[in-house]
Amino acid sequence: MGDAIITLTTDFGNESPYVAAMKGVILGINPSARLVDLSHLIPPQDLRYTAWFLAASIPYFAPEVIHVIVVDPGVGTDRALLYVEANPHRLLVPDNGCWTVLGRALAQPPKVIRLTEGQYWRHPVSATFHGRDILAPAAAHLSLGLTPEELGPATTDWIRLETPTPTFGPDSIVGEVVFVDRFGNLMTNIPGEALSRLPPPLQFKVGNQAVTRRVRTYAEAEPETPVALVSSEGMLEIAVTAGNAARRLQAGIGSRVEARLVPGD
Amino acid sequence: MGDAIITLTTDFGNESPYVAAMKGVILGINPSARLVDLSHLIPPQDLRYTAWFLAASIPYFAPEVIHVIVVDPGVGTDRALLYVEANPHRLLVPDNGCWTVLGRALAQPPKVIRLTEGQYWRHPVSATFHGRDILAPAAAHLSLGLTPEELGPATTDWIRLETPTPTFGPDSIVGEVVFVDRFGNLMTNIPGEALSRLPPPLQFKVGNQAVTRRVRTYAEAEPETPVALVSSEGMLEIAVTAGNAARRLQAGIGSRVEARLVPGD
Amino acid sequence: MGDAIITLTTDFGNESPYVAAMKGVILGINPSARLVDLSHLIPPQDLRYTAWFLAASIPYFAPEVIHVIVVDPGVGTDRALLYVEANPHRLLVPDNGCWTVLGRALAQPPKVIRLTEGQYWRHPVSATFHGRDILAPAAAHLSLGLTPEELGPATTDWIRLETPTPTFGPDSIVGEVVFVDRFGNLMTNIPGEALSRLPPPLQFKVGNQAVTRRVRTYAEAEPETPVALVSSEGMLEIAVTAGNAARRLQAGIGSRVEARLVPGD
Numbered sequence: 001m002g003d004a005i006i007t008l009t010t011d012f013g014n015e016s017p018y019v020a021a022m023k024g025v026i027l028g029i030n031p032s033a034r035l036v037d038l039s040h041l042i043p044p045q046d047l048r049y050t051a052w053f054l055a056a057s058i059p060y061f062a063p064e065v066i067h068v069i070v071v072d073p074g075v076g077t078d079r080a081l082l083y084v085e086a087n088p089h090r091l092l093v094p095d096n097g098c099w100t101v102l103g104r105a106l107a108q109p110p111k112v113i114r115l116t117e118g119q120y121w122r123h124p125v126s127a128t129f130h131g132r133d134i135l136a137p138a139a140a141h142l143s144l145g146l147t148p149e150e151l152g153p154a155t156t157d158w159i160r161l162e163t164p165t166p167t168f169g170p171d172s173i174v175g176e177v178v179f180v181d182r183f184g185n186l187m188t189n190i191p192g193e194a195l196s197r198l199p200p201p202l203q204f205k206v207g208n209q210a211v212t213r214r215v216r217t218y219a220e221a222e223p224e225t226p227v228a229l230v231s232s233e234g235m236l237e238i239a240v241t242a243g244n245a246a247r248r249l250q251a252g253i254g255s256r257v258e259a260r261l262v263p264g265d
Numbered sequence: 266m267g268d269a270i271i272t273l274t275t276d277f278g279n280e281s282p283y284v285a286a287m288k289g290v291i292l293g294i295n296p297s298a299r300l301v302d303l304s305h306l307i308p309p310q311d312l313r314y315t316a317w318f319l320a321a322s323i324p325y326f327a328p329e330v331i332h333v334i335v336v337d338p339g340v341g342t343d344r345a346l347l348y349v350e351a352n353p354h355r356l357l358v359p360d361n362g363c364w365t366v367l368g369r370a371l372a373q374p375p376k377v378i379r380l381t382e383g384q385y386w387r388h389p390v391s392a393t394f395h396g397r398d399i400l401a402p403a404a405a406h407l408s409l410g411l412t413p414e415e416l417g418p419a420t421t422d423w424i425r426l427e428t429p430t431p432t433f434g435p436d437s438i439v440g441e442v443v444f445v446d447r448f449g450n451l452m453t454n455i456p457g458e459a460l461s462r463l464p465p466p467l468q469f470k471v472g473n474q475a476v477t478r479r480v481r482t483y484a485e486a487e488p489e490t491p492v493a494l495v496s497s498e499g500m501l502e503i504a505v506t507a508g509n510a511a512r513r514l515q516a517g518i519g520s521r522v523e524a525r526l527v528p529g530d
Numbered sequence: 531m532g533d534a535i536i537t538l539t540t541d542f543g544n545e546s547p548y549v550a551a552m553k554g555v556i557l558g559i560n561p562s563a564r565l566v567d568l569s570h571l572i573p574p575q576d577l578r579y580t581a582w583f584l585a586a587s588i589p590y591f592a593p594e595v596i597h598v599i600v601v602d603p604g605v606g607t608d609r610a611l612l613y614v615e616a617n618p619h620r621l622l623v624p625d626n627g628c629w630t631v632l633g634r635a636l637a638q639p640p641k642v643i644r645l646t647e648g649q650y651w652r653h654p655v656s657a658t659f660h661g662r663d664i665l666a667p668a669a670a671h672l673s674l675g676l677t678p679e680e681l682g683p684a685t686t687d688w689i690r691l692e693t694p695t696p697t698f699g700p701d702s703i704v705g706e707v708v709f710v711d712r713f714g715n716l717m718t719n720i721p722g723e724a725l726s727r728l729p730p731p732l733q734f735k736v737g738n739q740a741v742t743r744r745v746r747t748y749a750e751a752e753p754e755t756p757v758a759l760v761s762s763e764g765m766l767e768i769a770v771t772a773g774n775a776a777r778r779l780q781a782g783i784g785s786r787v788e789a790r791l792v793p794g795d
């Protein structure tokens with residue numbers, strides 16, 4: 001066993017001193033904590049992106065890792081700050097629903113605690129940076145072995161984030177692009193296993209553009225051909241081998257994506 | 266106690282191998298050192314930004330942490346390289362004044378040592394990368410327990426960086442924007458406590474644009490309204506709730522910011 | 531001795547969850563592994579840039595460090611994945627040649643192993659993310675002390691990457707720009723020691739633009755003057771003191787660079 005691991009995910013960018021301040025606060029309380037940056041380039045205050053990012057990264061970590069997420073459009077309102085144990089990961093997060101996607105497939109409901117015990121906070125608590133003043137010190141104290149229940153009372157009341165879900169018809173599934181990666185690959189919200197319940201062959205569209213080729217991996221397609229495949233996360237992905245699908249298909253986050261039975265087949 | 270912590274702050278960007286080389290040098294000397302990235306996106310050779318960044322991040326760390334700062338427009342001149350203990354933080358930094366803001370409110374003067382002892386450097390020492398060849402190895406040796414005095418002679422002669430300070434009049438304070446964060450919030454060099462010495466209400470201007478609303482936290486204002494508040498760093502901040510103050514007020518680093526008594530009140 | 535160190539170099543960018551997923555996989559297998567980010571901003575699928583980046587960073591690390599490199603245009607083809615011990619560094623890398631520059635000056639040939647032993651992989655192995663499913667877990671197992679030979683069979687067959695080499699004439703050397711750093715400095719593929727074999731003085735050209743001044747360090751030149759110097763990596767570098775050589779000389783990666791005897795001297 002190594003020292004406790006704390007990951008950081010924020011929308012602060014890498015130019016600002018905000019992430020540095022959080023790191024200082026955590027290491028000031030637990031100098032043995034090992035910090036792991038996940039991303040500080042979440043688009044500012046974008047909860048849907050955060051939800052998607054967490055779903056695509058947190059499950060790869062062991063349950064004992066502590067994850068601090070600071071995407072907090074409600075800072076300064078009376079929104080709560082939460083400790084969450086979900087599926088079975090441990091998060092410290094503002095109560096804005098960005099984490100609830102992690103609890104979806106859960107055998108037992110998540111344990112959620114409202115952070116109310118000020119002795120585990122940094123004082124004075126600012127009105128605009130609760131990541132530094134509440135979430136970071138709470139994470140550090142947990143990493144030292146504090147029982148979560150010491151942080152405040154359990155609650156069953158929290159914000160659920162509605163994220164767009166695909167529409168399943170008898171001969172089609174309609175979803176949307178939720179992420180465009182650095183290679184221009186389009187990640188959608190359509191599960192790969194849903195595709196496999198429609199009888200092949202399928203045809204695909206991104207916006208008005210047809211994607212006729214379906215492959216298992218990029219390498220099966222000719223360069224510059226748009227293809228549909230199941231992503232490394234198990235979701236429908238649209239890619240262009242040796243090219244950029246987002247540019248080629250003029251698509252981005254929110255673009256409509258359709259999978260449909262080939263008529264007559 | 267964990268292993269020694271060394272933080273890195275540079276203007277190298279994240280594309281280059283320069284940061285990687287420094288990490289290799291440090292870990293080659295002390296494989297147990299724990300590296301913490303603060304930022305590598307300091308604007309190239311921008312000492313004022315560096316000063317502001319350090320003031321907004323270093324104070325959150327425990328005194329035993331070692332901070333390596335490589336923003337070094339004078340590399341290759343005869344400018345000195347320094348070990349500094351200030352207020353009470355420990356820095357390795359070129360002698361360009363970017364750190365002196367940390368010593369301002371100091372009870373006792375900072376301890377400053379000129380790095381002259383070549384046995385603690387990487388050889389051959391290049392003419393253009395002293396961060397890798399002098400600062401990084403010095404930090405690694407300190408993290409192993411080397412006494413700072415072994416690095417060279419003490420000095421009381423170092424560069425002070427002049428940073429713009431606000432002008433305090435009987436019924437106004439005039440300062441400027443020193444940082445624009447990723448949300449478009451404008452951070453100024455006007456201390457929040459200075460505002461509280463003027464009798465309310467106050468009115469604010471950024472350039473020629475009036476900011477009439479003063480709040481304690483973003484959430485108190487209507488969306489899209491420019492507001493004045495005290496930042497999480499204790500300074501006057503101009504923000505637009507659910508919007509971008511920099512874009513809305515067409516302001517950036519250096520923009521004039523004024524706080525003034527409301528006439529007749 | 532500290533815990534095992536694993537570095538990460540990818541072309542994934544910092545917005546995506548791909549790096550985070552790899553970190554989770556590594557720490558899930560070896561919670562004591564210490565992760566060091568080198569860069570995630572390698573230009574997408576750019577093997578030449580990767581080769582240059584590795585040559586300029588890996589040599590600074592101690593031999594026991596494990597380096598995971600994920601720049602993988604061939605993912606999903608039958609290209610191999612490799613464990614490499616070269617000169618004397620330890621890498622996990624797709625078989626695309628990006629590492630072979632590290633083996634050039636080698637006293638003994640590199641040890642290269644093909645990763646075939648699936649018990650050290652993450653399952654199910656995706657078709658599109660072998661960095662997460664094969665390289666990351668292999669690195670974690672190695673960091674726990676696994677003998678490299680357990681990962682698969684040795685091979686002497688691997689891809690060599692051709693990188694552009696300078697042309698050496700009797701009175702000139704012609705090379706090219708291989709990297710432009712954040713300050714606009716132009717790094718070339720012309721070794722500084724090759725320059726010293728031509729009798730001075732030399733004149734330099736970037737594209738059609740003359741660079742007449744040669745210096746040892748930036749500080750020797752007047753501001754705004756283009757100068758030639760030997761970089762901190764020992765290569766010909768073209769810089770503009772207190773300015774930006776890339777902008778001033780309208781040069782970028784691939785620009786022609788020439789060093790030539792001054793006629794008549």
